[in-house]
Amino acid sequence: MPPTRAAHRRVTPRGATFMRFGVCYYPEQWPRGRWADDAASMVELGLELVRIGEFAWSRYEPARGRFEFGWLDEAIDTLANAGLKVVLGTPTATPPVWLARERPEILSVGPDGRRRAYGSRRHTSTTSRAYREEAARIVSVLVGRYGQHPAIAAWQIDNEPGNHDSARCWSEESHLAFQAWLSCRFGGSIEALNDAWGTVFWSMTYPSFEAVELPVPTVTGHNPSLLVAHLAFAAEQAAEALAEQRAIVTAGSPGRELFTNLYLGDIDIDPRQVARPTGLGSVDIYPHGLGNADDVAFVLDLARGSALAAEQGPEGLGGRAWIVEQQPGPVNWTGDNPAVPAGQVRLWCWQAAMHGVETLLWFRWRAARAGQEQHHAALLRHDGTRAPAWDEAARFIREYERVGSLSPHLLPRPPARVALVHDHLDAWMLEVIPQVHDASHRMLVTAAHAAARRLGLDVDVVPADADLTGYEVVLAPALHTVTPDRIARLEAALAAGALVILGPRSLVRDQHAVWVDEPVPGGLSARLGARVEHAGSPAGWPRDASDPSQLVLDDPREPLAVGGWIETLTDVADDATVLGRARGGPLDGEPVVVRRGGLVHLGAASMEAWARVLGLLLRRRPRPDHLEVFERGGRHVTLDHRTRTIGGLGSVSDRD
Amino acid sequence: MPPTRAAHRRVTPRGATFMRFGVCYYPEQWPRGRWADDAASMVELGLELVRIGEFAWSRYEPARGRFEFGWLDEAIDTLANAGLKVVLGTPTATPPVWLARERPEILSVGPDGRRRAYGSRRHTSTTSRAYREEAARIVSVLVGRYGQHPAIAAWQIDNEPGNHDSARCWSEESHLAFQAWLSCRFGGSIEALNDAWGTVFWSMTYPSFEAVELPVPTVTGHNPSLLVAHLAFAAEQAAEALAEQRAIVTAGSPGRELFTNLYLGDIDIDPRQVARPTGLGSVDIYPHGLGNADDVAFVLDLARGSALAAEQGPEGLGGRAWIVEQQPGPVNWTGDNPAVPAGQVRLWCWQAAMHGVETLLWFRWRAARAGQEQHHAALLRHDGTRAPAWDEAARFIREYERVGSLSPHLLPRPPARVALVHDHLDAWMLEVIPQVHDASHRMLVTAAHAAARRLGLDVDVVPADADLTGYEVVLAPALHTVTPDRIARLEAALAAGALVILGPRSLVRDQHAVWVDEPVPGGLSARLGARVEHAGSPAGWPRDASDPSQLVLDDPREPLAVGGWIETLTDVADDATVLGRARGGPLDGEPVVVRRGGLVHLGAASMEAWARVLGLLLRRRPRPDHLEVFERGGRHVTLDHRTRTIGGLGSVSDRD
Amino acid sequence: MPPTRAAHRRVTPRGATFMRFGVCYYPEQWPRGRWADDAASMVELGLELVRIGEFAWSRYEPARGRFEFGWLDEAIDTLANAGLKVVLGTPTATPPVWLARERPEILSVGPDGRRRAYGSRRHTSTTSRAYREEAARIVSVLVGRYGQHPAIAAWQIDNEPGNHDSARCWSEESHLAFQAWLSCRFGGSIEALNDAWGTVFWSMTYPSFEAVELPVPTVTGHNPSLLVAHLAFAAEQAAEALAEQRAIVTAGSPGRELFTNLYLGDIDIDPRQVARPTGLGSVDIYPHGLGNADDVAFVLDLARGSALAAEQGPEGLGGRAWIVEQQPGPVNWTGDNPAVPAGQVRLWCWQAAMHGVETLLWFRWRAARAGQEQHHAALLRHDGTRAPAWDEAARFIREYERVGSLSPHLLPRPPARVALVHDHLDAWMLEVIPQVHDASHRMLVTAAHAAARRLGLDVDVVPADADLTGYEVVLAPALHTVTPDRIARLEAALAAGALVILGPRSLVRDQHAVWVDEPVPGGLSARLGARVEHAGSPAGWPRDASDPSQLVLDDPREPLAVGGWIETLTDVADDATVLGRARGGPLDGEPVVVRRGGLVHLGAASMEAWARVLGLLLRRRPRPDHLEVFERGGRHVTLDHRTRTIGGLGSVSDRD
Known part of the structure; x- marks a missing residue:
């Protein structure tokens, strides 16, 4: 049973929800003499929550059954005495060396048939009975010791399961x-x-x-x-292993928030299987790994949506989300690891706030001196002095409190008019049959999401079993799998007056990855009055002499790039309208965008194409790419991702 | 004993050979109720041949010795009743799961020492005794049942052996x-x-x-x-395994055509070892995988040449070829899988026809709903409706019949004046010692072939043991290996008055890949009056500050790119003529093209260089890259690969 | 005990050291009848030394204990009779097939857990006791037979250990x-x-x-x-194995030069562990593999420096170096293997001479007809005729002798004013934590070295335990590891009046790869009056919309690229001077170059930035990139690496 929400929210004087802030902390990595100073400094910064313990197993159980919790008791008490609340992590992402040696079957096996070497992390198999037993054992011990501790506000179950392509095991x-x-x-x-x-x-x-x-x-x-079945199996195994841990925590530490922090740049784990049972989506936000500001925006909305229950429709918040790790500066793991200019950390935080995130923890308090993440920035530098991120976090918190106090109506996220239907099964489908470069499920979905954001529209990223009837617009990009239930929900939305836009690669195959025995879009082709003919690359042959087809909508002088995927339509009914056609390339002149009634099929993959089509249909003009706009309390709050400035937030604004 | 040719050709009213058409069909993948409709539709399209069965082993032997041929009997009879002939494939490319489990030693072992996993195809080892036994067993059963069936017109032995780099086995x-x-x-x-x-x-x-x-x-x-020995061994093992199957078929089903369809984009299998014994070359034509229109043209001529007997000289047709799989639209396996514009499928068919292909089957009848090739286009769509390829195939067949009826003299391929000597051993040599990027055997050979085609010349791609004395021009690009027999044949051609052009990387090493102990071109250096000095990259050092050397022939204002390989010549005899020199780059001023009598050494790798040298020597002007010209019956038939239009075919032409 | 130096140098009439020349020769690959001719031809060319035997184990021990030394006796005598001296190689880089079969444990195991296959070379494990035993056995046999042979002038121990990433073994x-x-x-x-x-x-x-x-x-x-410990362990194992061989040779063949030829493009082996005990650095110079002329220059100075003893300061020569393999034309192993223009081989040789190399052997005498290196150029072609490199070598030797005779003061390398501190431990540190592309230890170090060379300064590449007090300028690029001894040596240099320039990535972590618990540059931050803030990529985010930060020094109109790494400084003291700042990009305006007293921190990675900063500090103007200048005997000797011409060498010069 998920905890009630109200218990975990603060409310401003005027009634708006108020974010909470925190940080990830590793007391085991620093001298005890430093802990109290750290805690005081956290409070000074305005933090309330401290996540600890998720990589500390070897420190509190250095040998089987030999527990050394004294240091952890002291760490928790030190934080609590300073007025902080603790988020305690279960340590199952990094079992100790002694355990891997005693029960090597906890380690997963790679596709090469070799058992994963110990070292790094996430080298365990969630299918392993031994792993499940040991996870249950250590979580029970932890819950037994700290389950009732008043400082424990929340539990994090495991850490980023599925990261590093680790969900599948070939044992x-x-x-x-x-x-x-x-x-x-x-x-x-x-x-x-x-x-x-x-x-x-x-x-x-x-x-x-x-x-x-x-x-x-x-x-x-x-x-x-x-391949799809194997991906689904691995994700279910991971979700089941998490559920086993949750059951222990729920029984022994009732009333606390529960979540598993996911890195949603991966697709190994189905976030809904993890977040829905707790009613709380949790995501680690590393913009440098995710892509650009559009990718961050999508992932924030996905995190919220992952917590939605089945049959849920628009209800304003569209799901609850925490960010348990927020990037505070350059990181160490993205290959080239760009620099972070002044103002960027603050802007990332405001983006999270405007997308309705409830709680934000920076990762991490102090830069690690040892191990793999030494180049990962933190709020403090390696030597404990304050890093630039400390100042930016402090400024953001001050600004947020000021807006919450003076203009609280600018903060709550209003009910969204737009739903974007998203299901992990479709991501797996396109993963195993990519067909072209640059048309992954994530790319196709993000393009549609970003286009809606360009029009200033809030978007609920909703599951395929959501109730769509309350939305004005339903976006279905890459809604690949055809099921009777999905068709029924889309039909219901149409019947309720929604504009339903099918994107490329939608309604093509059944849940076992077998092509439908009817025209595509399966289940809706008759209603659309057209069928998909070419579905794939817009490029021609031979490669070196051929430009790809573009898209022309209402203005023939403005051909639009279609991105990595194009679909042309044929057998267009007389009462259907062709809104756009291919221009140039191998598909010149073919219909690409067709509308019949409330149903639109959009056969292009680019954000530009989505934005222009949406703009035409909704009579809105897209904003420039670098501006992200939120309609809040009758005003426009604007984040400028190019200049890293903010507008529309009153005295907090950098410009008008 | 190969069947006589005449038995398998139709003759037009005016005496010309006439192509036959067909399609690949998988009755086991579709409901029985559909078969008769499919057969009728094939006949309506103008097809005569239907290839079936090559992936159906598990369906007619679901467990060892339990045969279920009823469905196949019915399928064959259904096709025969509609007036179609059957090409029956032996199923040895995809043995059933139960067999791989019972005798895992049929599976090959990869270079990593692991036995190939079951799944996909071509995971078997042709060296495995168990594989050979099982292949002989199932082929005997098939031949026993269908060998005398009147509807069986031909047998396909296995399917694309060597594809996916599968010929070598490390067991x-x-x-x-x-x-x-x-x-x-x-x-x-x-x-x-x-x-x-x-x-x-x-x-x-x-x-x-x-x-x-x-x-x-x-x-x-x-x-x-x-490395070369291992490649040769693997190819011989594969050829031997195919020969064992052929022996069974020939004995039990006499008088039928026999072939193995090769994908000649690979070099694992020596096509002559496979095609020569049957007198029929068979190739699967997927232009999107092969490269561009020049690559397709070369492969078509190579397929014909692969069927030539030893000592054979020019005799007009230059070998027999079938296309058993012809691309009908986008495919699923080339990485980015371009779109296919209107008219392209028709043009590909006309290219095959003009290159003298006897029989053409499209792959495949209906797009697969399940399995790995769901995005592979077909004549019918997934739902059984007619795809664009159906219309293009129909148009092509109509046009072909019309030309055959009205202008049959335009169809037969006349005797070629040009031979291009090609041997698989050379391909293996350059594979194991590439030395530079972009100078593979295929690249070097295709450049020479395409250059001759630019001049409108038909080319016989002949084996190294061919009689060359009947040709006016002999091209020897990348004829890497020196043997006394090769030298004697080139000398004989020179003595017979031919112009012999050695291309880059020719006559360098012996059959064991050891460099000759004499000047290069080995065996012909004295006759040439020059020796190769630099042989390799035209680029200089350091890489970021150096342009590669170019080639200048008669016009110093037109330097030509040399491609990925250049050879300079030295010790040039007084009575030899330098036709071209390097310009710029590290080899500035060095001789690159030298002629003495009928012998020319051309040290550049690009098609442009070949075309210009050939043009100079033969006093012909190369056509633009996009035009492919065939001199037929005193007229020029022209395929325009850019506009996908045809000229010179009378009423079938798109333009004059 | 290393041999005294004087015994191995020739002295010109006027007292200057004089280079010796030689070649690598494989008598076992050629008919005996050819040997005497080859020897005579070597003498004609002006060679004195011939390296033989390092890959001949299977030829003189074809089965265990069955020795066939007759051919080697004859080969050595043939060379000696012609007046040549022999460098005999121990054969432990390529043990025979029979030995690998008898004791497979001599073969190393790869990171995939599989024992390396026999074939190629360097497949052995220096940790293997069996390998050590067999190496000691065969070296003892060799030394017993040839240790006192008067023709043996030197021993080469093993061949290019660590090449092909072979030092580590996972057995x-x-x-x-x-x-x-x-x-x-x-x-x-x-x-x-x-x-x-x-x-x-x-x-x-x-x-x-x-x-x-x-x-x-x-x-x-x-x-x-x-990871760093594993790299250090593997290098030590290799060094230990070489030391075991050296001990046997020293005991049985006293008074000869001893060396191991390293390919310093790798970092597997620490060259100081190998060269210091013998007082002689040996390097194989393949410019096409190393990079550009700057990389070659650096490696030549590194080879010299690798032979320096601890505590050694500037003493003029800065270490002794031999080139035992010098590139004579195109090679076969660099991927694209560029062409080599006329004059290049000669220029490479002059570059080696001007950098103070004592002895130069070309690799190899005659191009190999069999095996992996058939496309490797040599002084003779495959067929034994003289290749272009023969003429260039002859010209160089003539020129060198002429300069040595007429202008001997132009040849000796004067004492260097500049030291560049270099330690292999730092290379390993940055290897295991690269953090960005294009900022490897080698790149960072070469940029500083090349910048000093642009100013015409000779550079001693000295170990971290060198006495730095005699140098005017000390460069410390990527001096990553902080130790008390290093700090003390840098402080001593400052106290002695040197200008000390810390480059990027300097003084960051301790010897176990743990970040220092103080400001960076560790140990010198207080003295510098500043600390490093950002350290990493100059690029911004998102990648497609962001230019990297540049560097501006004294002239704001000339922003400089910073290369793959940038460091900004903060907390700059009042009495410190900011010499350069970031311009544009994410770090706009931040200090990048700070000076306080004799200590400078330079936070940019490009050669251009180093050259401009050095030029400002030393009031010198950098030469263009293609000119390498040596100040010798009051004159400027200039190598033009673009035109491949030489100036300032009197009558040998191509231009004034």
Whole structure:
């Protein structure tokens, strides 16, 4: 049972929700003599929450059953005495060396068949019974000791599961579990699996579930049905392992917030399987890893949406989200690790605030002197002095409190008019059949999201089982999988008067990755009055002599790039309207955007194309790329991602 | 004994050979109720041949010895009843799961020492005795059942052997077979091998054949003699396995055409070892995978040439070729998979026709709903409606029949005046010693071929053991290996008055990949009156400040790019003529093209350089890159690969 | 005990040191009948030394204990009879096949856990006891036979150890040896290791040395402390193995030069561990592999410096160096292998001479007909005729002798005023934590070295334990590791009046790769009156819309690129001077170059920035990039690396 929300929110004098701030802290990495000073400094900065413990297993259980909690008791008490609340992390992302040596089967096996070496992190297999047992054991110990501690405000379960492509495991134990999972899914009938997956293709008919191999890399590609099933299995195993931990924490430490912080740049884990049971989405925000400001905006809305329950419709907030790790400066893991200019950290925080994030913790308090992340910036430098991020965090907190006090109406996120339907299954589908470069599920979805944001529209990123009837506009980019339920929900939205825009790669295959036996978009082609003909690259052949097709809408002088994917439509009904056509390239003149009634099919992948089509349909003009606008309390709050300045926030604004 | 040719050709009213058309069909992937409709539709389109069965093993032998041929009987009869003939494929590219589990030794082992995982295709080892036994068993069963069936017009043996770099196998069984093969090749004398390979280099002298390891990747490169031998061994193993199947088919199903469809974008398999015994070359034509229109043209001529017998000279057709898989639209496996504009499929078919292909089957009838190739276009869409390729195929067939009826003299390929000598051994040589980027055997050979085509010349791609004396021009690009027989044949051509043009990387090393102990071009340097000095990259050093050398021929204002490879010549005899020199770059001023009598050495790799030199020597002006011209019956038939239009075909032409 | 230097130098009539020349020769690869001719031709060319034997083990021990030295006796005598001296190589880089089969444990194991396949070279593990035993055995045999031979002038120990990333071995034997090495290093205390490495990070605390795993690749990065220790261990193992060989040679063949030829493009081996004990640095110079002329210059100075003893200060020569393999034309192993224009080989030789190299051998006499290096140029072609390099070598030798005779004062290298501090430990540190692209230790160090060379300054590349007090300028680019001894030496140099310039990435972490607990530059921040703030990429975010920061010094109209790394400084003291600031990009306006007294911190990585800063400080104007100037005997000797011409060498000069 998720905790009630109200218990964890502060309310401003005028009634608006108020963000809370915090930081990730590793007392085990610093001298005890420093802890009290650190705590006092955190309070001075305006922090309330401190996440600790998620990588400290070896420090409090240095050998099996030998627990040394004294230091952790003291650390928690030191923080509590300073007035801080603690978010305690379960340590299962980095089991100690002694445990990996005692029970090596907790380690996962790579696609090369070798057991992962110890070192780094996330080298464990969530399918491993030994891993599950040890996780349950240590979490029980932790909950037994700290479950009732008054300073514990929340629990973090594990840390970034699925990161580093770690969800899948190729061990024999995982292999057997996968076979059992398939058997369960297909009611014990291998014929059902063979039928559903079309294994007659290339003679891959399985005589039994025992004959199903893991998709070990071989001479060329595996059946996509197998690949998608394996991704789904791995994600479910991870979600199940997290659920086991949550059950222990919920029983032993009731009333606390519960979450697992995900890095949503990955697709290994289905965020809804993790966040929905707790009603709280949690995301680690590293803009340098995610892409650009549009990618950050999308991930923030995805995090909120991941916490939504099934059947939920627009209700204003569109889901709850925490940022448990927020980037405070350059990081160490993105390959080239750009510099961070003055004002950027503050702007990232304001972006989080305007997207409705409830709680924000910076990662991390002080830069690590040892280990893999020495070049990761922090609020303090390696030597404990204040880094530039400290000043930016302080400024942001001051500004936020000031706006909350003087103009609280600018902060709450109003109900969104736009829903973007997003489901992880579709991401896996396109992952295993990419067909072209640069048309991943994330790219296609982000383009649609960013386009709506260009028009100043708030967007709820909602699950495929959401109630869509309360939205004015429903965006369905890369809604790849066709199910009767999805079609029914889209039909319901249309019936309720919504404008429904299908994006490229939508409604193509069933849940087993088999192409529909009807025109695409499956289930809605008749209603659209058109069917998809070409679906793929806009480029021609030969590559060196061919420009890709572009898109022309109402103004023939402004052809638009279509991005990595294009779809042309054919058999267009007389009462359907062609809103845009291909220009140049191999598909010159073919319809690309078709509308019939409230239903639109948009066959281009670029943000520009989405923004122009949305602008036409909604009679709004897109803003320049660097401006992000929020309509709040009758005003426009504007974040300028190029100049890193803010407008519309009253005295906090850098400009008018 | 190959079937006589006449039995398999249709003749137009006026005597010209007439192409036949067909399609690849997978009845096992579609409901039985659909088969008769499909067959009728094929006939309506003008098809005669239907290839079936090559991936259906698991469907007719679902468990060892349990055969379920009823469906296949019915499928064949359905097709036959509609008036279609069947090409039956042996299913050895995709053995069933149960067989791989029962006898895992049929699966090949990768260079990493791991047995290939089941899944995808071509994961088998042709060296495996178990694989050979099972292949013989299933082919015998098939031949026993269908060998005398009147509807069976041809047999396809296996499917695209060597594709996906699958010919080599690193199993212990393959290791032992390789050692035995080497022992046989060197008469049981390890000293002979050590001498031939120069193993004293880096102390690699073998004490015995048992000491020869497979070239497993190690800290740096292996001896190229070992690498070439391993490539040759693998290709021979594959050819031997195909021969075993052919022997069974020939015995049990006499009078049918026999072929193995090769994807000639690979070099794993020597096409002559496969096609020559049957007198029929077969190739799968996927322009998007092969490169550009020049690459397609070359592969078409290579397919024809692969069927030529030893000692064969120009005789007009220059070999027989079938296309058993022709691309009908976008495919799924080339990485970015470009779009296909209107008219392209038709043009590809006309290119095949003009290059003298006898039979053309499109791949495939209906787009696959399941499995790895869902994005592969077909004549029908996934839902069974007609795709754009259906209309283009229909148009092409109508046009072809019309030309055959009204202007049959435009279709037959006349005897070629130009031979291009091509041998797979040379491709392997350059594969294992590339020396530079962008100078592979295929690149070098295609440049010469395309240049001749720019001049409107038909080219026979002939084996190294061909009789060259009937040709006016002999092109020898990348004819790397020196053998007495090769030199004798080139000398004979010169004696017969031919112009012989040696291209770059010609006549350098012996059949064991050891450099000749004489000037290059080995065996012909004295006759040329010059020797190769620099042979390699035209680029200078340091890389960021150096432009590559260009080539200047008669007009100093028109320097030509030389491509990825340049050769300069030195010790030029007084009676030899320097036709071209390097301009700029590190080799400025050095001779690059030298002629003495009928022998020319051309030290540049680009198509442009070849075309200009050929134009000078033959007094012809090259056409623009996008035009492919065929001199047919006194007229010029022109395919424009840029506009996808046709000229010179009478009423079929798009333009004059 | 290293041999005295004087015994190995020739002196010109006027007293200058005189280079000796030679070549690498493989008599075992050529017919005996050719040897005498080859020897005579070498003498004709002006050679004195011939290196032989380093890859011939299988030829003189074709089976265990069966020695066939007759051919080698004859080869040595043939060379000696012609008046040549022999450099005999120990053959341990390529053990014979029979030995690898008999004792496979001599082969190293890769990070994938597989024992390296035989083939190529350097597949052995220097940690292997079997390898050490066999190396000692064969070297003892060789020394016993040839140790007193009057023709033997020098011994080469092994060949290019560490090349092809071969120093590290992942065998269980190496694993155990690594654990023992760590135990020894940390006094048997695993707690000491855990403290030193900060293993509490990500819970990697080791319970014992037995629990330390090799850094086998796993889901993400390993602790950099572990990685650096593993690199250091592997280098020490290699150095120890070489020392064992040297001990045998020194005992049995006294008075000869001893060296191991290193390819200093790698960083696997610490050149000082190898060269210092013999007082002679030896390097193989392949400009095409090393980079550009600046890289060659640096490596030449590094080779000299690698032979310096601890505590050594400037003494004129700055160390002794031989080039045992000098590139004579195109090579076969650099990927694209550029062409070599006329005059280049001669210029490379003059560059070596002007940098003070004592002895130069070309690699190799005749181009190999068999094996991996067939495309490697040589002084003779494959067929034994003279290649272009022969003429260039002959010209260079003539010129060198002429200058030595007429203007001997132009040849000796004068004492250097500039020291560049270089230590291999720093290279390993930046290897395991690169943080950005294009800021490797080599790149950072070469930029500083090249800048000094632009000003015409000779540079001693000195070890971190050198006496720096005799230099006017001390450059410390990427002097990453902080130790008390290093700080003391830099302070001593400052006290002695030197200008000390710290480059980027200097004085950051301790010898275990843990960040210092004080401001950077550690140990000198207070003296500098500033601390490093941003240290990393000059690029901004998002990547597609952001230009990197540049550097502006005295002239605001000339912003300079900063290269792959930038450091900004903060807390600048009142009496410190900001000499340069960032311009544009994310760090606009921040201090980048700060000076206080004799200490300068330069936070840019480009050669241009170094050259401009040095020019400002030393009041010299940098020469253009293509000119390398040597101040010799009051004149300027100039090598023009663009035109490949020489100036200032009297009658040898191409221009004034």
